[in-house]
Amino acid sequence: MKLGSIFIFGVSLILSTATSVFAQQQVLPVKANQEMLSLLDSTTLKIRNKLYETPDAGDLNIYGFDPGDVPIYTDSAYAYRLQSLESEIPMDYNEFVRPYIDLYTIKRRKLTSKMLSLSTYYFPIFEEILDREGMPQELKYLAVIESALNPNAVSRVGAAGMWQFMRATGRMYGLSHSNAYDERRDVMKATEAAIKYLRNSYRIYGDWLLVIASYNCGPGNVNKAIKRAGNVKNFWVIQKYLPAETRGYVPAFIGAAYAMNYASEHNIYPSTELAIETHTDTVYVDNRYNLRTLATLLDMDIEQIKLMNPALKQGVIPFYQGKIPVTLPYSKAMLLTSMLATPDFKPATDYLLAERKPSPDYILHKVKRGENLSSIARKYRIQANDIKSWNKLSGNKLTTGKQLKIQKRG
DSSP, rough: OHHHHHHHHHHHHHHHHHHHHHHTTTOOOOOHHHHHHHHHHHHHHHHHHHOOOOOOOOHHHOOOOOOOOOOOHHHHHHHHHHTTTOOOOOOSSSSTHHHHHIOOOOTHHHHHHHHHHHHHHHHHHHHHHHTTTTGGGGGGGHHHHHTTTTTTTTTTTSOBBTTTTHHHHHHHHHHHBBBBBBBGGGGHHHHHHHHHHHHHHHHOOOEEEEEEEEHHOOOHHHHHHHHHHTTTOOOHHHGGGSHHHHTTHHHHHHHHHEEEEEGGGGGGOOOOOOOOOOSSSEEETTOBBBHHHHHHHHHHOHHHHHHOTTTTTTTTTTTTSSEEEEEEEEHHHHHHHHHHTTTTOOSTTTTOSSSSOOOOEEEEEEOOOTOHHHHHHHHSSSSSHHHHHTTSSSSSSSOOOOOEEEEOOO
């Protein structure tokens, strides 16, 4: 079928769907009516998918590899391919980089295949923000070496999310954290924070490899290494003065960039086992809802909603957050939007929680005689300013008997 014919067919299909919707508008129940309205957008997406189909392994296997083939190339081939990326970030090839190319293309081929699949969902998010901020697109590969594109990743020292923010650093860059809601796991917000950190770091060093090193070990360690190397701002010169993990961090970044760009040359293709929805949108909802409620309301698998909303650790929207954006497949987002816009729509029905209970992510502390913000903060090992923020206190004075909300530690 020619391209023009596809579009004519698409327009006809949309018009016929619209006619069906308006013909039934007076007789369908509210939910069914809304489902028909959302079908308009779903039909458009289906047509788009027909025009831009995702290639499978057979299409990507342009070299005719057999299923078990594990290609290995010469150093000159690796160096040439890295230089061909024409990145603003120097993609140097040396004896430090080669082991990480081998890691992603030989030893951990299944992980690379999985990340290729996940990248179809996450990389467009990263690229849009990087492009808006005028930053090198290749910085997206930092999330590959930080978390293997896993927004639920947690390190042994407590760094969380796809970009692996420690709690204190996340707070510095506007990422809140509680037992129920962790913005370090929110893909959009954490990406914004990571890019802000990288931009600030580049203003200091003016060298992207040093910026990448500082993302791993902090500017303090990079500054010490520069000083020990005679104030030379070059990663490969200061490498031996950096912490052991950071010495391999930049080579790992370059190895990951190579693997994600030249996977087909190594007979590695996106995994077909991951069912991740690439066409999504967000809808703002409040704490009358939780993820199980939305799953029932939208006829979805709750695990799919959890996968798309990793920041909601307990599947509930905390009482103190107000409305927050919930990511859903595009057609489901349109359906929920139309439901919320319906004047007669009441969330407290059979499929929603009629009874609203206090969120389990805080405890109540009753102020005793002689206590103040500092003493209460010490007791719970938190900051006094946090108590003021959680309880919307304008000053430091407390009244005996007052109940304060104290967030549980995650």
